[in-house]
Amino acid sequence: MVFVKRSARDLIISKTPFLAVLAALALLPLLGVGGYWLDVLTRVNLFLLVTLAIDLYSGTTYYLNLGISFTFGFAGYALALLNVYYSIPTEYSLLLAIPISVFFSLVILLPSLKIRGVYFAILSLLVPIVYIGIVTAQPFSLYLGGEGGLRFKQLFLDFARSLPSDVRLVFLQYSYYYISLAAAVIGYLVAYKIGFSEFGFMLRAIGQDEELAEGTGINTLKVKIIGYLISSSYVSIAGALYASMRPPVTVDLVVPANTLIPPLTSAIVGGLGTVVGPTIANYLLLLTYELMWGFIGRWRVIVYMLLLITIIVIRPQGLIFKIYLDLKKRLRGVLRE
Amino acid sequence: MDVDIYKYILLFSIFHSSTYLMFSIGFSMLFGVAKIPNLAYGSLYIFSSYIMYTLIRYLALEPVVAALIAVLAAGSMGLLIGETVVKPALKMPVTIFITTLAVAYIFEEFFRIEMGLRPITLPLYPGVTYVLGVPVSNHWFLVLTASLLMFSLLTVFLKYTVIGRSIRAVAESWDESRRLGINPLKVLRVTFFMSGIYAGATGVLLTPLKALTPTAGWGPLFTAFAIVALGGVGSVSGTLIASFIYGFLEQTMTYVLGSGIASISPLILIILVLVFRPQGIMGRAE
Numbered sequence: 001m002v003f004v005k006r007s008a009r010d011l012i013i014s015k016t017p018f019l020a021v022l023a024a025l026a027l028l029p030l031l032g033v034g035g036y037w038l039d040v041l042t043r044v045n046l047f048l049l050v051t052l053a054i055d056l057y058s059g060t061t062y063y064l065n066l067g068i069s070f071t072f073g074f075a076g077y078a079l080a081l082l083n084v085y086y087s088i089p090t091e092y093s094l095l096l097a098i099p100i101s102v103f104f105s106l107v108i109l110l111p112s113l114k115i116r117g118v119y120f121a122i123l124s125l126l127v128p129i130v131y132i133g134i135v136t137a138q139p140f141s142l143y144l145g146g147e148g149g150l151r152f153k154q155l156f157l158d159f160a161r162s163l164p165s166d167v168r169l170v171f172l173q174y175s176y177y178y179i180s181l182a183a184a185v186i187g188y189l190v191a192y193k194i195g196f197s198e199f200g201f202m203l204r205a206i207g208q209d210e211e212l213a214e215g216t217g218i219n220t221l222k223v224k225i226i227g228y229l230i231s232s233s234y235v236s237i238a239g240a241l242y243a244s245m246r247p248p249v250t251v252d253l254v255v256p257a258n259t260l261i262p263p264l265t266s267a268i269v270g271g272l273g274t275v276v277g278p279t280i281a282n283y284l285l286l287l288t289y290e291l292m293w294g295f296i297g298r299w300r301v302i303v304y305m306l307l308l309i310t311i312i313v314i315r316p317q318g319l320i321f322k323i324y325l326d327l328k329k330r331l332r333g334v335l336r337e
Numbered sequence: 338m339d340v341d342i343y344k345y346i347l348l349f350s351i352f353h354s355s356t357y358l359m360f361s362i363g364f365s366m367l368f369g370v371a372k373i374p375n376l377a378y379g380s381l382y383i384f385s386s387y388i389m390y391t392l393i394r395y396l397a398l399e400p401v402v403a404a405l406i407a408v409l410a411a412g413s414m415g416l417l418i419g420e421t422v423v424k425p426a427l428k429m430p431v432t433i434f435i436t437t438l439a440v441a442y443i444f445e446e447f448f449r450i451e452m453g454l455r456p457i458t459l460p461l462y463p464g465v466t467y468v469l470g471v472p473v474s475n476h477w478f479l480v481l482t483a484s485l486l487m488f489s490l491l492t493v494f495l496k497y498t499v500i501g502r503s504i505r506a507v508a509e510s511w512d513e514s515r516r517l518g519i520n521p522l523k524v525l526r527v528t529f530f531m532s533g534i535y536a537g538a539t540g541v542l543l544t545p546l547k548a549l550t551p552t553a554g555w556g557p558l559f560t561a562f563a564i565v566a567l568g569g570v571g572s573v574s575g576t577l578i579a580s581f582i583y584g585f586l587e588q589t590m591t592y593v594l595g596s597g598i599a600s601i602s603p604l605i606l607i608i609l610v611l612v613f614r615p616q617g618i619m620g621r622a623e
Contacts, residue, residue, distance in 0.1 A: 064431050108608075112615040118372055119615040122566045123608070129559050130608055133601030140598075261438060268432055301446040305439040309422060312436050316429035 013332055025181055029174055038177050042245065044286045045180035046238045050263040051282040052191040052275065053234035057227050059272035060195070060203035065228070066260060067109060067124030068235050070131050073254030075101035075236040076243025077135075077144065083152040085143075090155050094244050101236040102229060113224050125256070132251045149250030176245045183241060187234060188279055194230065195275045203227050204273065262286060269311055271318025281320045344469045346588055352477045354584025355484040356543055357564055361576050362491055363535025364561040369508045369571030370528045373430050374562060376437040377418050378536055379554025380444035385411035385537035386544040386553075387448060390457055400460050408537040415533020416526060423529070424522065441554065448551035456548030459541065480542050487535060492573060500527055508571050567607045569620025578618060582606075 025045075029038060050068060058064050078100045082093035108127055112120040135144045144150060156175060160168045194200050202223045205213035214220050239259075243249050252258055263282065270281030292300040311319055364378050385407040392403035422440055426432040464475040495501040506514040507524045514521055539557070547553065564583055568575030583603045590599035611617070 058431065062431060064434065066434070108612070111612050115615055118570060119611070122374075122562070122570070123611045123615060126563055126566060126604065126608060126611070129563075130601060130604045133604060137598045137601055138595060257442075261435070265435055268429075268435055272429075272431070298446075298450060302443050305443045305446075309436050309439050312432050313422065313425040316426050316432045 010332075013335055014328070016331075017328070022185060029177060034170070034173065038173055040287070040290050042173075042177045042180045043242070044283060045177075045184040046242045047263055047266075047286060048184045048279060048282045049187045049234045049238035050259065051266045051270075051278045052187055053231040053238075054263055054267040055270070055273060055275060055278040056191055056195060056200075056234070057203070057231035059267055059274075059278070060200065060207050061224065061227060062207040062272075063113075063224070064121040065109075065124050065231065066121055066256065067105065067127045068263070069254050069256045069258070069260040070108075070124075070128040071101055071105040071232050071235040072239035072242070072259045073128070073131065073249070073251070074104055075239030076249040076253045077150070079240050079243055080145075080150045080152045080247070080249040084150060090153050090157070090244055094155065094240050097240045098233065098236045101239065102232045105232045105236075106225070106229060109228070110225070113228060114221060128254045128256055128260075132254050135251050135254070145248065145250070147251070149248035149252075151248040154247045155244040179241065180245075183237065187237075188275075191234075192275050195273070199223070199226070207273075262289075265308060268316075269308070269319055271321030274318065274321040276324060277318055277321030280324060284320070341470075342592060345471055346592055348468060348471055348473065350581075350585040350588040352473075352481060352584075353588055354581040355481045356546075357560060357583050358488060358577060358580035359480070359484040359535075359539045359542065360557045361561040361564040361568075361580060362488055362573065363532040363539070364558075365565045365568070365571075365573060365576040366491065366495075366504070366535070367528055367532040368565055369573075370504055370525060372508075372570070373423075373433040374437075374565075375418070375423065375529075375532065376434060376558065377422075377440040377444070378532070378561065379556075379558030380441045381411045381415055381418075381533050381536035381554075382540040382543075382557050383448065383549065383551065383554040384414055384444060385540035386459060386549045387452060387457075389459060389541050389544075390549070393460070404541040407541050408534055411537025411540065412530050412534035415536065416530045418533075419525060419529030424525070441558075445551045445554070452551065454550060456550050457544075458548060459545045461545045476545055480546070483538065483542055487538065488573075488577060491535075495573065500524070504528055563604055563607050565617075567610060567617055569617030572617070572619035575617060575619030 025041070028041065033041075050072065054065070054068060075097050078097035079090065079093045082088045082096055083090050086093075088096065109120065109124055112123045134140050136146055141147075154172075156172060160172050163171055202213070202218050205216070205218060206220050206223060210220055239253065243253060262285070266281040266285050267278045269285060270277030270279065272278075289300070289304055292304060296303055315322075364375070367378075368374050388410050389400075389403045389407035392398045392406060393400060396403075398406075418437070418440055422436040423433055426436050461474060462476040462479045465472050466475055466478065467473070493501075495505055503514065503519045503524045504527070506517060506519055507521045511521050514524075543557075544553075560583070564579045565576060567582065568577070568579035586603045586606060587599055590602040593599075594602070
């Protein structure tokens with residue numbers, strides 16, 4: 001981080017990559033990208049929120065929150081339950097589901113936030129596992145849909161029905177894409193602000209040495225709780241939006257392999273606590289994974305995992321952010337000449 | 338309920354608890370030292386079972402010989418995982434979650450592609466014994482004996498041998514132990530090997546009672562994780578107590594509530610306990 005006042009030209013140069021990518025993403029549907037790949041991009045946009053949530057909290061404090069997938073799925077289930085049992089339209093239950101999910105995530109993990117060490121990570125990994133058990137176990141599965149999931153009305157379906165049948169699907173797909181893109185952009189900008197604000201540095205101080213941070217007058221518990229709340233809000237927004245676009249809600253949303261591991265991987269490979277690195281990694285890794293399907297089919301999991309291990313073993317502190325800085329330096333050099 | 342049901346619950350609670358004890362001791366030992374769970378632990382469980390299956394099926398080896406080879410293979414694989422994936426990541430402990438999990442997926446996918454999804458079984462130890470009038474397969478006694486033996490061996494090893502004491506020293510403090518002349522990396526290596534042996538032994542002993550599929554490793558991993566969390570990280574006696582709580586609760590609940598909710602009732606209890614005592618029953622808060 002550089003605290004020197006930058007020239008206008010420097011500022012433009014440093015914002016160019018961000019604006020270029022944003023413009024490209026915004027124009028993609030107009031350039032004819034649709035169908036499967038637009039769905040993939042919608043998902044990747046929403047996953048960016050989860051990646052940023054991990055980066056903002058776990059990436060700075062090094063308290064690993066493995067309960068992310070619980071918060072993600074719980075927001076989806078809250079939305080579906082409100083829609084099915086209280087007949088609240090999806091558009092409104094989406095908004096209600098977010099605070100509900102943040103509240104429950106905090107209540108369950110609050111006691112382990114209070115003490116130091118690995119206990120937070122342990123408890124947070126158990127929560128999604130128990131939740132999956134509850135959803136699929138006999139008495140509860142009747143209400144929560146069990147393995148098959150809970151059906152509800154997807155976002156904007158009522159409005160889409162009023163449209164002619166040939167544009168209906170396209171409307172849903174495009175509107176979902178732009179919602180996800182807006183969420184991703186706002187999420188990124190907010191995360192950047194928080195990550196490099198005074199509050200962000202307090203979080204980092206906890207990650208470096210919690211006792212020392214306390215000694216310098218930081219109320220570590222308060223900072224941890226607020227950080228956790230911000231992070232959970234990100235995940236809840238992502239979870240509720242994601243679920244609202246793809247009914248039914250199933251336990252797949254809560255399975256850590258689906259909704260925790262991809263963003264956590266992006267956060268680590270991108271470089272924990274750097275915001276920019278994880279964002280780039282989020283798009284690169286998730287799209288690479290999709291692309292690999294076409295080339296190596298069923299071996300893609302093994303190849304992808306080997307690749308991941310290699311990257312992490314060679315550079316545990318993250319790879320993408322460093323590459324990004326190097327490229328930027330080179331770009332600045334070229335433009336100066 | 339009549340008396341027979343109680344006898345049945347009591348007996349099978351003991352047997353099931355011993356399987357949980359078996360799952361978790363190797364995991365607990367490693368968790369205590371490295372402070373980070375090895376999420377590839379379940380893979381070693383299926384790895385040794387598949388090796389034993391292959392040896393019996395294609396080389397027609399005696400089950401005992403095949404089991405021994407499989408357990409040694411699992412130990413070596415544990416060591417290999419530790420050396421290649423965990424050791425380089427020690428600088429950034431959070432990354433160990435990802436690397437060991439990636440290993441677990443590699444194993445799962447590999448066996449899915451090579452062995453298919455069809456469940457496989459291994460031979461049971463033959464014979465049936467009547468205990469209190471209840472017929473019990475001799476394999477359960479083998480499991481019970483083995484798990485108690487494995488537990489006692491580990492306790493003695495950690496208490497009375499030099500390497501065992503070094504393991505405890507490293508678990509206590511990485512830096513302090515180095516000052517005492519212990520090489521923590523060497524200790525970690527021993528721990529990985531032993532943990533692999535324990536996972537492998539658990540695999541070959543328990544697979545005959547359950548079916549073996551590429552995803553069979555996850556159940557034991559999560560159970561071990563839950564038990565270690567309940568007992569307290571790094572506490573071997575805590576693991577013993579927690580296994581028996583888990584086993585008795587699960588078996589009792591199966592008869593009271595039916596199998597659906599019973600399988601997660603111990604997990605719900607664990608969450609409740611950890612909410613009020615995050616360091617577990619025998620663990621210490623930092």
